Amino acid sequence: MTSDSTSLPRTYSISELARMFEVTPRTIRFYEQEGLLEPQRRGQMRIYLDKDRVRLKLTLRGKRLGFSLAEIREVIELYDALPDGNARQLQRLLELLAEKRANLQRQEEDIRLMRKELDDVEGRCREALEALPENSED
Amino acid sequence: MTSDSTSLPRTYSISELARMFEVTPRTIRFYEQEGLLEPQRRGQMRIYLDKDRVRLKLTLRGKRLGFSLAEIREVIELYDALPDGNARQLQRLLELLAEKRANLQRQEEDIRLMRKELDDVEGRCREALEALPENSED
DNA sequence: CTCGGCGTTGACGTTAACGTAAATCACCGA
DNA sequence: TCGGTGATTTACGTTAACGTCAACGCCGAG
Numbered sequence: 406m407t408s409d410s411t412s413l414p415r416t417y418s419i420s421e422l423a424r425m426f427e428v429t430p431r432t433i434r435f436y437e438q439e440g441l442l443e444p445q446r447r448g449q450m451r452i453y454l455d456k457d458r459v460r461l462k463l464t465l466r467g468k469r470l471g472f473s474l475a476e477i478r479e480v481i482e483l484y485d486a487l488p489d490g491n492a493r494q495l496q497r498l499l500e501l502l503a504e505k506r507a508n509l510q511r512q513e514e515d516i517r518l519m520r521k522e523l524d525d526v527e528g529r530c531r532e533a534l535e536a537l538p539e540n541s542e543d
Numbered sequence: 544m545t546s547d548s549t550s551l552p553r554t555y556s557i558s559e560l561a562r563m564f565e566v567t568p569r570t571i572r573f574y575e576q577e578g579l580l581e582p583q584r585r586g587q588m589r590i591y592l593d594k595d596r597v598r599l600k601l602t603l604r605g606k607r608l609g610f611s612l613a614e615i616r617e618v619i620e621l622y623d624a625l626p627d628g629n630a631r632q633l634q635r636l637l638e639l640l641a642e643k644r645a646n647l648q649r650q651e652e653d654i655r656l657m658r659k660e661l662d663d664v665e666g667r668c669r670e671a672l673e674a675l676p677e678n679s680e681d
Numbered sequence: 682c683t684c685g686g687c688g689t690t691g692a693c694g695t696t697a698a699c700g701t702a703a704a705t706c707a708c709c710g711a
Numbered sequence: 712t713c714g715g716t717g718a719t720t721t722a723c724g725t726t727a728a729c730g731t732c733a734a735c736g737c738c739g740a741g
Contacts (some may be wrong), residue, residue, distance in 0.1 A: 495668055570729065587687095
């Protein structure tokens with residue numbers, strides 16, 4: 406058994422988390438500085454919980470989708486104040502969510518169009534390869 | 544009639560093109576400097592053809608999908624050398640296309656997951672709104 | 682002729698998102 | 712006790728993708 410009693414919560418060190426997501430510790434500290442993470446401390450070491458791991462995952466996903474850290478932070482902040490936020494905050498959060506949805510939709514359209522382009526280019530490319538004379542393997 | 548004889552090709556000024564895509568002239572010049580556009584010149588003025596317009600459109604779409612200008616340029620360069628490129632170039636182009644496709648696929652997955660997150664957050668948000676006491680609309 | 686408007690070329694400034702390096706701390710095992 | 716291993720803070724550096732500004736050219740209307 407690795408743990409008995411009330412199953413102490415799983416924690417992560419900064420480099421552990423860094424390896425999990427293939428980023429550097431620097432990146433993780435930077436995200437904290439930008440208000441995206443709020444790890445515990447033991448002495449002066451940072452202790453990350455699953456909550457932080459999830460946040461980091463969401464942050465990185467947001468980044469891959471082209472959102473800025475500031476955008477992501479705003480969502481996270483509003484989300485954190487969730488069950489007890491005031492009406493204005495909640496309304497703002499709904500606005501943000503709608504914005505993000507619109508973004509995603511435009512991206513999907515862009516992906517569709519980009520795929521068509523890629524198909525086209527690949528087609529021409531293969532034609533060009535066919536037309537190459539020096540194709541006597543050996 | 545605005546044009547007779549062999550229907551002269553439609554051209555664009557830099558600010559015209561800029562308006563079409565809601566970017567600044569500076570951006571367009573910058574893209575040229577980075578090898579993404581190659582407009583004609585009349586004196587020292589830049590003259591853009593439909594080919595350039597299409598390139599710009601593709602470039603901006605690529606950007607929205609998170610590609611760097613350098614990545615986009617490499618594709619464009621190889622595409623330009625297309626019908627007569629050597630085998631190594633063509634092979635490289637196919638590699639690039641496959642990379643981009645992989646990117647698009649990961650993005651689609653990210654979009655799917657992000658949508659789920661948004662749905663979840665929106666759900667909680669609406670619950671919180673319901674639970675607000677001060678909702679006696681005057 | 683000259684004036685306003687658009688275009689051009691430098692050149693330096695700016696922002697986001699980290700990278701990198703130096704100095705310091707803390708614990709752990711030989 | 713010492714030396715390595717990993718963590719922390721502070722601070723300056725870097726890259727991509729433009730923004731901004733100055734100085735100049737060209738040209739058509741008045």
